[in-house]
Amino acid sequence: MEETDLISKLPESIIHHILSYLNSPKDLVRMSILSYYWFGFTASFPIFNFNYVEFMQVLKSSGTPFDTEEHQMDLFFLKYVQYTISRFCEQNVSVHTFNIMTSFRDLTDVAIIDKCLGLILENGVKVLVIDMHNWTYRLQHPQMYHVPNIFLSAPSLASLKLCYCEIPSSFMVDVVKFKSLKLLHIECVRLNEEVITSFTTSCPLLEEFIVIYCYGLKRFCVYEHLNLRQVKIRFIPEFDRIDIDAPNLCFLCLHCKYDERGVSPSMNLASCKKLTKVCYHGERLVDLSHNFPFLEDLFLDLPKKCKRLTLSSHSLRTFMLNSECDLGNIDLNAPNLLLFGFTDNLHFHSPMGSFSIPSKPCMEWDHNTLVEDNWFKKLRQFLDKKLRFKELKLHINVVLYRPKLN
Incomplete structure (x- = not known):
């Protein structure tokens, strides 16, 4: 009895959805070598997860010779990211997810990361994760990655996560456009009350706001936001106030650490009449x-x-x-x-x-x-x-x- 490849006859969107459940980039590579047909599908797969540690683990297990000097390893990884994104964007297909977890050492590394972000933002990425924290301990004087100004105009973004980054200084001056953003996750980023206000006013569709151990932030204030439903905050000792006016807020999660005085932050959420779960x-x-x-x-x-x-x-x-x-x-x-x-x-x-x-x-x-x-x-x-x-x-x-x- 002749075997029939029924999966290949499915619509491309469904096949891409199936591919999204693969556990690692290595599995995606295995799928790509099944045939030219499957290579085309994987090449147009719009979900990218670039994790430096996982990449190096796969590379070492493959037996492929490469330069083991740390900076060359970083550069090799980032050039792989750049090549993959550049090749994908040539197909005129929209990026759905771009998740990068890495570190950087010099301006060459930063330039590559900036270029990749520029490409995927222009390409209409919907889910963006920038995580630069895992390996900065290797540097004698680690620095934060400064997100480029092109980040300020991302009307297609539905989900954004920033970890161990610096938000552009022009964020407080320029008009920010996050018209489609529904989930915002900020972790270990320097913040203040004005930045929180800028985010909430520029994200009218925001439903979930997560803030984790962001230094410099003493107050979390959101006023007259109609779509906000969930807020999760992990704050450091100097945090002193939560003030939220969001009529559809229904869930609040707080992880509190107190200073030596043992003073808990003051709260004003009385107007959140749908806030029933804490x-x-x-x-x-x-x-x-x-x-x-x-x-x-x-x-x-x-x-x-x-x-x-x-x-x-x-x-x-x-x-x-x-x-x-x-x-x-x-x-x-x-x-x-x-x-x-x-x-x-x-x-x-x-x-x-x-x-x-x-x-x-x-x-x-x-x-x-x-x-x-x-x-x-x-x-x-x-x-x-x-x-x-x-x-x-x-x-x-x-x-x-x-x-x-x-």
């Missing part, structure tokens, strides 16, 4: 009833040194707590609570998606550490605090000791 990782708990009056789902991650928790909320329906706090030191006043999950799992996550809420008030206890002898007594005392739980689910570790037989 994830909070911090050393001090803010006033939830005041800052989040419409809160329904709370994911709270507290440090080991937190020995007592008092929480009051009449709107709260789901409360997931990751803490080593003693149950006897938890004072919970939430008359409409339907699910309370208590865990000491270090891999605790805060899902944005929906999850199952029981019809009857339920408590779930999930502890990986060994329980103490009096744990059941403390559990009974906690359940007696008029919380009205109808269901109890326990996951505990118990050690059984067998007596030695003489």
Whole structure:
């Protein structure tokens, strides 16, 4: 029976979507050598992930001889990126994703990166990731990569991630055009309140804004943004204020680090009436009833040194707590609570998606550490605090000791 290649008969857009699930560039190369037909498909594949470490691993495993001097390795990688992008852009096909993780040493490296960014931005790239942080430790005086000015005009961008970069100085002066941007992720970039304002005013369709450990940023302020739905912030000690006016904001995730004074940032989110889901990782708990009056789902991650928790909320329906706090030191006043999950799992996550809420008030206890002898007594005392739980689910570790037989 003659075999038929049915996959090759699929529309090009579907084949490109299938190729996007390949785990590494090496897999893509394997696909390209199947035939001239598949080589054409891979050559027009609009998703590019250039990772310096992965590239070198593939190169070394292939046995191909190359110059092992570090600077020559960097240059070899960047020339490969330049050749690949230049060849692709000659086909007059739009780039969908450009993800580059590398470092640079001199102006020659910077010129290559700038040229590649210019090509893909002119080509209408939709997803852009620039990550320059992983290998700057190799340099005696590492410098930040300055994103070129052409970056200021990218009307096709739907997703942008900048890590360990410098935003153009003209960003505050020129008119920035990010008319299609829906996701903005900024990590370890020098920021201030004015830059945040420039981004939000130039991104009217922005739905998700992520800011991670950006130095220089003391205030995160967003005013009258109609499409913003999710905000995630990890901030350093000098951060002191969050002020958001976004009527459709529904999810907020905060990772808080405090200065020596132990002062938590002031917050103003009272106008965010759809903000019902909050994830909070911090050393001090803010006033939830005041800052989040419409809160329904709370994911709270507290440090080991937190020995007592008092929480009051009449709107709260789901409360997931990751803490080593003693149950006897938890004072919970939430008359409409339907699910309370208590865990000491270090891999605790805060899902944005929906999850199952029981019809009857339920408590779930999930502890990986060994329980103490009096744990059941403390559990009974906690359940007696008029919380009205109808269901109890326990996951505990118990050690059984067998007596030695003489």
